[in-house]
Every structure is written in C-alpha cells, then in structure tokens.
Amino acid sequence: MNAPAPTTATTLAPVASDGALAGVRWALARDLRLAFRSRAELGVQLLFYVIVVTLFPLATTPERNLLSTMGPGVLWVASLLASLLSLPRLFATDHADGTLEQIALSPYALEALVSGKIAAHWLTTGLPVVLLAPMLGLQYYMDGESLTVLAAGLLIGTPILSLLGAIGAALTLGLKGGGGLLALLILPLYVPVLIFGAGAVDAVRAGLGATANLSLLGAGLALAVVGAPFAAAAAVRIALD
Numbered sequence: 001m002n003a004p005a006p007t008t009a010t011t012l013a014p015v016a017s018d019g020a021l022a023g024v025r026w027a028l029a030r031d032l033r034l035a036f037r038s039r040a041e042l043g044v045q046l047l048f049y050v051i052v053v054t055l056f057p058l059a060t061t062p063e064r065n066l067l068s069t070m071g072p073g074v075l076w077v078a079s080l081l082a083s084l085l086s087l088p089r090l091f092a093t094d095h096a097d098g099t100l101e102q103i104a105l106s107p108y109a110l111e112a113l114v115s116g117k118i119a120a121h122w123l124t125t126g127l128p129v130v131l132l133a134p135m136l137g138l139q140y141y142m143d144g145e146s147l148t149v150l151a152a153g154l155l156i157g158t159p160i161l162s163l164l165g166a167i168g169a170a171l172t173l174g175l176k177g178g179g180g181l182l183a184l185l186i187l188p189l190y191v192p193v194l195i196f197g198a199g200a201v202d203a204v205r206a207g208l209g210a211t212a213n214l215s216l217l218g219a220g221l222a223l224a225v226v227g228a229p230f231a232a233a234a235a236v237r238i239a240l241d
Contacts, residue, residue, distance in 0.1 A: 020115075023108030027116025028123075035124045041086070046128055049082040053136045064141045071140025072150055072201035076194050079129045079154060080161060084186065086125050087165040088172075088179045090117060091236060095173055101240055110233040118166045118229065126158030146201050149210045153197040156217040163221075163228035164189045170235030193220065 035042060056074045057067055094100035104110050133154050134147040142150065168186040175181060200213035 020109050020112035023106075023112030024116040024119065026108065027103075027113040028119050029116075031117050031120030032123065035120060041089075042124055042128075045082050045085055045125055046132070048085060049078050049129055049132065050136065052078040052081065054139065057139050067140045068142055068146075068205075071137055071142050072146070072198040073194075074140070075133050075137060075150060076154075076157075076198045079126075079133070079158060080187075080190050080194060082129055083125055083158065083161040083165060084183060086121065087169045087186070088182060090121055090166055090169040091173050091239075092169070095239070100236070104236065104240055110236065111229045114166065114170075114233045114236065115229040118162050118232070121166070122159050122162040126154075126162055129158060130154045142201075145204055149201050149204050149214075152214060153200045153210070153217060156214060156221055157193045157197045160193050160217070160221050160224045161190060163224040164193075166232040167228055167235065170232040170239065173236065173239040193217065196220075 053075060056070070060066070060070070091100060094103065103113055106113070130151055134151050137147045137150055165182075165186055168182045168189075171185060172179075172182045196213045196216045200210040200217070203213055204210050
C-alpha cells in the first residue's frame, strides 16, 4: 500500500518558473478562492462599512452644509475601520493551521507571497469600499466632483491601508490579544492617509484642486508598495522562528 504524499511546500505552490510574479499570482489566486468560500465574512465587513456611514446622518443634524462638510471624513474613517476589521486574519488563519510555515518554505520568495496576500486583501475589502463610497456619499449631499475625488482618493489610499496593515498583522502574529495591539500599531500610521484623503475633497470644495493631496497619496502608495511586503515578510519570518 502506497504511503500518502507528505504535505510539503511544493504541494502548496508549484515550482517557480517565472520568478516573483508567479508567487504573487499564486498567493493572490489562493487567497481569493479562500475569501469567496467564506463570503459571509466579506459581507460582514461591507455591512459594517455601510452601517457606520449611514448612522452618522441619523445621529447628527440633517443640515445640508454640515453633512457635506463631514461626509468625506466619515467615509474615510469608515473605510479605515472596515480595513482594520479583517487584518487580523491576513496571516493568523494560515499560521494557526501550519500552512504559513509551509508557504514560507515554498520555492517562491516570501515577499512575493506576502504581496499576493496583500493584493487579495485589498481586492476583497478595499475595492468594494471604493465602489460603494460614491453611492453612500449621496447621503451627505456631496456633489459630483467631490464624489469623483473621493473615489479617486480611496482608490489610491485603500491599498496603502492594506499594505501598512499587513506589517502590523505580521508583527502581532501569534500574540495573545494581537487584534488590539494591531489597532494600536497601525492606526497612527493610517492618520496621514486619512488626512490627505479627506483633505482632497475639502480642497476641491474650497476651489483649490485635489492634485496636491492625491499626489501625496500616490507617493505614499509607491513607498508602501516598495517597502511593506519586505517588512511584512521579515516580521513573518521572525514569528515563525
């Protein structure tokens, strides 16, 4: 009777043939499959985002000018919280069942695999927020130009939330009560993204244009794309040692 094949890293990821990009694709496809198998969790995050955004107009004055002023900030804070809600599971599930150790031993670079997991996180949490934001912004009497800038800012800014969040998720991997510590570590790093994202809409309302704020968000995204996967991969290695 033949012995069952051992579960090794090579069974989790085929041998790399085209470098880091193959590792990104493999991790991205794997995490997307897992995410869509647990669609209820995705629905909870989106429902949380919608509820938070919707409650503010109900809890404050219906005065049109006030709502249009506070709307960008509310939408950005809600997107930040929705992103934070799913971050603890970015590595923790794979770490709990031992899969993360086998992934780390795969032929692919760990940085590439982490990049794929971050991309999957953004596609399942950040992109839906970007698509929903203009519709939810109508509750705050935001005009068409403001909604366009809001969506553009979220499109640039929400990947930064996933990239920075991955570093925090890796640093708190395996720690008891890591969810609370993750929030304490990451929320201060989110503040510049929140300021420039909401500030872009405020600048348009003031007639100054959103180019400066969106450019700063773009620069932050470029830095995060370059540095965050390496920092998160290094933290994962430390957690696995």
